[in-house]
Amino acid sequence: MHRLFQFKGGVVLKEHKKDSTALPVQPAKLPPTLTLPLKQHIGVAAEPVVAVGDEVLKGQLIARAGDTLSAPLHAPSSGAVIAIADQPIPHPSGLSAPCIVIETDGEERWRPRQRSVFNFAELSAQELREIIRDAGIVGLGGAGFPAAVKLDPRGHEVELLILNGAECEPYITCDEMLLREHALEVLAGLLMMRHALNAQRCIIAVENNKPKAFRALHEEIQNTGANVELVEVPTIYPTGSEKQLIQVLTGKEVPTGGLPIDIGMVCHNVGTAYAVYRAVEFDEPLISRYVTVAGSVAHARNLKVLFGTPLGNLIEECGGNRRTLRRVIVGGPMMGTAMHSDTVPVVKTTNCVLVESVMHDVPLPSRDEYAMPCIRCGNCAHACPVNLLPQQLYWYARARDFDKIQDYNLFDCIECGCCDYVCPSQIPLVGYYRYAKSEIWNQDAEKRQADLARERHQFREFRLEREKKERAERHKKKRSAVSKAGGDDKKAAIEAAMARVRAKKAEQDSAPKNTDNLTPAQQRQVDEADRRRREENPATSPRDNKAENTQDRPQ
């Protein structure tokens, strides 16, 4: 029996998971258009490699990974690219971002899939990572960090690889259904990840409210004899958060501002493991995922959804009414964010679509309207799983004291919403923390901008100063050169210069121009003209004229 630890705080929530686990997973209907944001992951956006009008096949690369941290994008279905433009994306701002829009043809024609790996152990860790990177796999737990980067130990010794099947938020059941239906594939994916990381131990963690998923995994581990530990963890929110799960399993804390790899651990989601398996075994890029549709819908269930499918289509497919929507939340009730529209697409990180209708038939808290003054009960501090002081953070956020709030480690906040949930005054605490965080990021950006402007301004002043000095120097040099000559010498110098000019002019004038290769007739004409000129004006040839003029000029 694995020894378990406990993190401080956390809350026990009503699960609401029964509804969406009653029906088996089925593929969602193919929508007429798929809208694929170029940035569905942490890092820089992917760069399109198709043009408007191109025909694409299912699984074909449509955008390659950007220069640094990034992930490529593949066509989820066959059809034609009809637009590459800004479209609304699932983001709390409701803003638009560049997307590739594909009109599906309904044929689902796959691109040729060549790779057939009989044994992944023959691949090197690097080759395995390349396959995973090229398949566009990102962390499917919610953050969307490119998986291949997280599977690169980069010099660290990886002691423990944790596969996170805790899924602690209410309503969300996509990981549970995946484990129930594809336990063997998830297990295989885990072994591939282990190979890439060269991890010593592997643990799969599942919350104890998912007995069916646990049994399915247990059976597969027994059958295959894989050297993997399966651990049932208590159902306390937020056990599914990476750092909290590590604490539960090992008793170790990830240091402030650090990553699990710093203490020799790596944590991946079960969905990511499944995607890795599909990519390595079937050369299948990440083009779909399991999504829970729950809340005010007639048939809450999990669907296998192609990326780019609008949320509204899923809601209708599960018997929801798009006309009576009050809020559509992507994610769970604790950490999810409300969307501005139900036309935004499912992306790689969309794990749940939670629907709230105007009838208020789903017990979802919506707290802003009822906030009361803080009574300083301290419940929030008891509930905080990362040992922060939510009350202090709240005061400083309200006072816009963004220096002080960082002294209280605002950036260790995982925005789990526990403080918010237990607050008897219903204060939207996490709203304040998100606000403070984005204000601080923005201020930092402005500071960088100001520093750059200062630097450029200073350089400009320096440049102007330098140019002025150089100009003054040049003038001085010229003046001194003239004055040094002085008096008669000066006159002589001018005289000499005049003579030079005269000589040059004479040479130019006396030599007839354009007289090469003349025909005899032309030559005759030239001679005739010359003769006439000399007769008319015998005294002043142009050259003498000029010379006299210069002498007349006052000096």
Place this chain on the structure above:
Amino acid sequence: MLSALLALGALGILFGLLLGYAAIRYKVEGDPLVEEIDAVLPQTQCGQCGYPGCRPYAEAIARGEADINRCPPGGETVIIALADLLGRDPKPLDEECGEEKPKMVAYIHEEQCIGCTLCIQACPVDAILGAPKQMHTIIESECTGCELCVEPCPVDCIEMIPVKQGLDTWKWPAPPPPPYERPADDDDTAPQPAGAH
């Protein structure tokens, strides 16, 4: 008596030397207060405060010649920061300097540009690219939105456009003030909650 005088005198000379050495060794170049004030200012270099740039304004504040409310681009944030730094009371922005505007960036209508280089000479941060009789263009990432290039342009081809709100500059809005702090009779204007909480 004499030994005491000598001892004290010796001590006096010793400490005098020590202090003299310290004054040279730990000499502070410039006024540190000016640096601090300059760090708070937005570095637009727009001159709306009446000084030729942010640093001269910072120097004027440090000398006590200028008030702290003369920076329109910085707006309230900068006034509060300066008040904090100098231990003064914040006051509203001086209207004769201008008003607080959303962040702008200059844009040259390139088909109208005649290549006169006047704007290049006006730009305080060298954010305009061009040469005589060649089309000019703004380096958008370096533009501080100071508007100094707009005036000199003989063909009025420079326009100030507001910076587009992008995903990387988007900020979570502050939660709405709680009901107990709102005026009693505006129930119907209760804002839509932004998050799931």
